Amino acid sequence: PRSTCFKREGVMQSMEFSPGNSMNRNINERTHLFGSESRLHFPHRNRRSKSLRLISRDEHKVRLKRIASPRYAKWRSWYHTSLEFSWWKLFLLFLIIFILLHIVFGFIFLFDWKGLQGVNEQDPLLEKLYKCFCFSVQTFSTVGFGFPLAPLSDYAQLIVVIESFVGLIFSAILTAMMVTKISRPTHLVRRILFSEVAVINQVSRHWYNEHGRAQELGVLKVGRYPVLTMRVANTRKAMLVDPALRVYLLRKESEKGLTMSQVLRKHNGTVPAGSRMKYVTHELDFELNNQMGRPKTLGFPIPHLALPWTITHTIRPGSPLWGLREDQLNDDPNNLFEIIVVLDGVDESVSMNVEGRWSYLPSEIVWDAEFEEMIEGNHSTGTFEVNYAKLSS
Numbered sequence: 001p002r003s004t005c006f007k008r009e010g011v012m013q014s015m016e017f018s019p020g021n022s023m024n025r026n027i028n029e030r031t032h033l034f035g036s037e038s039r040l041h042f043p044h045r046n047r048r049s050k051s052l053r054l055i056s057r058d059e060h061k062v063r064l065k066r067i068a069s070p071r072y073a074k075w076r077s078w079y080h081t082s083l084e085f086s087w088w089k090l091f092l093l094f095l096i097i098f099i100l101l102h103i104v105f106g107f108i109f110l111f112d113w114k115g116l117q118g119v120n121e122q123d124p125l126l127e128k129l130y131k132c133f134c135f136s137v138q139t140f141s142t143v144g145f146g147f148p149l150a151p152l153s154d155y156a157q158l159i160v161v162i163e164s165f166v167g168l169i170f171s172a173i174l175t176a177m178m179v180t181k182i183s184r185p186t187h188l189v190r191r192i193l194f195s196e197v198a199v200i201n202q203v204s205r206h207w208y209n210e211h212g213r214a215q216e217l218g219v220l221k222v223g224r225y226p227v228l229t230m231r232v233a234n235t236r237k238a239m240l241v242d243p244a245l246r247v248y249l250l251r252k253e254s255e256k257g258l259t260m261s262q263v264l265r266k267h268n269g270t271v272p273a274g275s276r277m278k279y280v281t282h283e284l285d286f287e288l289n290n291q292m293g294r295p296k297t298l299g300f301p302i303p304h305l306a307l308p309w310t311i312t313h314t315i316r317p318g319s320p321l322w323g324l325r326e327d328q329l330n331d332d333p334n335n336l337f338e339i340i341v342v343l344d345g346v347d348e349s350v351s352m353n354v355e356g357r358w359s360y361l362p363s364e365i366v367w368d369a370e371f372e373e374m375i376e377g378n379h380s381t382g383t384f385e386v387n388y389a390k391l392s393s
Contacts, residue, residue, distance in 0.1 A: 051331065051361055051363075052333075052336060053338055053359055053361060054250060054338055054340065054359065055338070055340050055357045055358060055359035057358070057359075060189050060190075060192075060355075060356055060357040060358065061357075062357070079173075079177075082177060083177060083180060083181060083184075087181070090177065090181070094174055097170075098170075101136075101140070101166070101170070102133055102136045102137055102140065103133065105132075105136040105139075105140070105159065105163050106129055106132040106133035106135075106136050107129070107132070108159055109132035109135060109136060109156065109159060110128060110129055110132045111155075112153055112155045112156060113128050113132065114152075114153070115151060115152050115153025115154075115155050115156035116131070116132065116135060116149060116150070116151060116152065116156055117147075117148065117149060117150040117151075117152050118131060118135075118147075118148035118149040118150065119131050119132070119149075131149060134149065135149040136163060139160050139163045139164060139167070140163055140164075140166070140167040140170075141167065142164065142167065183350070183352070184352070185347055185350055185352045185353070185354045188236065188347055188350070188354050189354060189355065189356050191234065191235045191236045192232065192233075192234055192235075192343060192354070192356035193232070193233050193234075193235055193388065193391055194230065194231070194232050194341060194356070194358035195230055195231040195232070195371070195391050195392045196364070196391075196392040197360070197364050197365065197366050197392060198228055198229060198230045198339065198360045198364065198365045198366070199228075199229045199365070199366045199367075199369040199370055199371065200226050200227065200228050200229070200315070200324075200365060200366070200367050200368070200369075201226070201227060201229065201368055201369060201370050202222075202225070202226055202227065203222060203370055225314050225315055225316045226314075226315045226324075227312045227313065227314055227315065228312065228313040228314075228315060228321065228339070228365070229310060229311070229312050229370070229371065230310070230311045230339075230341060230360070231308055231309065231310050231311070231371055231391055231392075232245075232308065232309055232311065232341065232343060232356075232358075233307075233308035233309070233386070233388060233391055235388060236347075236349075238347055238348050238349035238350075239306060239348050240343075240345030240346065240347060240348075240354065241345060241346040241347075241348050242345055242346055243343060243344065243345030244343070244344055244345065245286070245288065245311070245341070245342070245343050246283065246341075246342045247283070247284040247285075247286050247311065247313060247339065247340070247341050247342075248281055248282065248283055248284065248339070248340040248341075248342070249281070249282040249283075249284055249320050249321065249337060249338070249339055249340075250279060250280075250281050250282075250337065250338045250339075250340060251279070251280065251282075251320075251336065251337035251338070252277050252278065252279050252280075252336070253277065253278070253280050254275055254276065254277055255276055257320075259334075259335070259337070260277060260333075260334040260335075261328060261332070261334040261335050262323070263275065263277075264334060282320040284313045284319070284320070284321075284339070285313065285314075286311050286312060286313045287311075287312045287313075287314070288309055288310075288311055288312075307375060307384070307386065308374060308375065308386060308388075308391065310371065311341065326367040326368075328362060329362045329363060329365050329366075329367055330362060330363055331361075331362070331363050332362075335362055336361070336362065337361075337362060338359050338360070338361055339359060339360045339365075340357065340358075340359045341357070341358045341359065341360075342355065342356070342357050343355070343356045343357075344356070371390075371392075371393070372390050372393050373390075374386060374387045374388070374390035374391060375387075
C-alpha cells in the first residue's frame with residue numbers, strides 16, 4: 001500500500017491508497033454519476049439555488065448585489081443601462097416615454113388650438129386635448145393624414161417641425177436598442193453546456209514532474225494525485241474562434257490561507273481573537289489537451305470546442321485545494337467554496353464574443369467518481385457522434 005498525505009499549513013490528513021481502496025479501483029468498477037442515459041439538464045432550466053454563490057446557474061449570470069454604487073454614473077450612461085433591461089421592461093419604458101411625450105406636445109398644441117384644423121370652438125376642453133394628442137401622434141410618426149387634423153397657424157407649424165425632429169431621434173434610439181439587443185449573443189451562452197457536477201478521482205491523467213525538475217520536463221501520469229474533473233461542450237454547429245478558458249477558486253480564508261473549517265479544527269472549534277477571514281480568489285491551473293513538452297509556464301491550453309472537453313485540475317502540493325477531504329463536500333458554511341469556470345470566445349456565425357460561466361459548490365462535487373465516455377466513432381458513416389445526454393453522467 002502507498003500512503004499519500006494531504007498537508008497544508010499544519011493540517012494533515014492521510015489516506016491509504018491500496019488496490020482495495022475505492023480511490024484506486026479499476027476504471028470498470030468505479031461509480032458513475034447518473035447512469036448511462038441520464039437526462040440532460042439545461043442550465044437555464046435549473047431551479048434557482050438559495051446557496052451562497054457568485055455564478056448563478058440561471059443563464060450564467062453573476063449573483064451580486066451592488067450597495068452604494070454611484071447612481072449618477074448609472075444614469076449618465078442611460079443607453080447602456082437600458083440595454084440591461086429585460087425585453088418587457090424595455091418595451092414598457094418606451095411605451096411610457098411615448099405616451100408622456102404626446103401628452104406634453106398635446107398640451108403645447110392646446111395653447112393654440114385655433115391653429116389646428118379639425119378642433120372646433122364648441123368642443124369640450126377634454127375633447128380638444130384628445131384631438132391635440134392625436135395630432136401629436138400623427139406628427140410624431142410622420143403619418144400626416146391631413147384631414148381632419150392639420151396645422152394652420154405659424155405656431156402650430158413650428159411645433160410640428162420640432163416634434164418631427166424629436167420623433168426621428170426617438171425612432172433612431174428605439175431602432176438602435178432593438179437591433180443591439182437582438183444581435184447580442186446572450187442566448188448563445190445557453191448552448192454552452194457544463195457538467196452539472198464535478199468529480200474527484202485518481203484515474204484521470206494529470207501532469208506530473210519530479211521535485212526540482214523544470215515544469216516542462218514533466219510527464220502525464222495516472223494515480224499520483226487526486227484530480228478534480230469537469231466537462232464543457234459547445235452544442236452549436238458554429239465554432240468558437242480563439243476560445244479561452246479560466247478556472248478560479250473563491251473561498252473565505254485567513255491570512256495564512258486556512259479555511260474556516262481548518263481554523264476551527266486547529267483551535268478546537270473556536271476562532272482566535274484577531275483572526276481576519278476574507279474572500280480570496282485563486283486561479284487554478286488545469287489540463288485540457290494533454291499536450292506533451294509544452295512549457296506550462298507560458299499559459300494554459302486553449303480549448304478547441306468541436307468536441308466536448310474534460311478539464312482537470314491536479315490536487316497536488318501547492319494547489320489551494322490540497323487537503324480537501326470527502327467529508328468537506330457538503331453545504332456546511334464553514335466548508336463553503338466555489339469553483340468558477342469561465343469560457344469565452346468569438347462565435348464564428350455572428351462574430352461576437354460569447355462568454356459562458358459556471359460554478360461548482362462543495363455539494364456539487366462527487367468524490368471518487370468519473371464521467372462516462374460521450375464520444376463515439378461511427379465507422380459506417382465516417383463521423384463522430386457526441387451524446388450530450390452523458391455530459392453529466
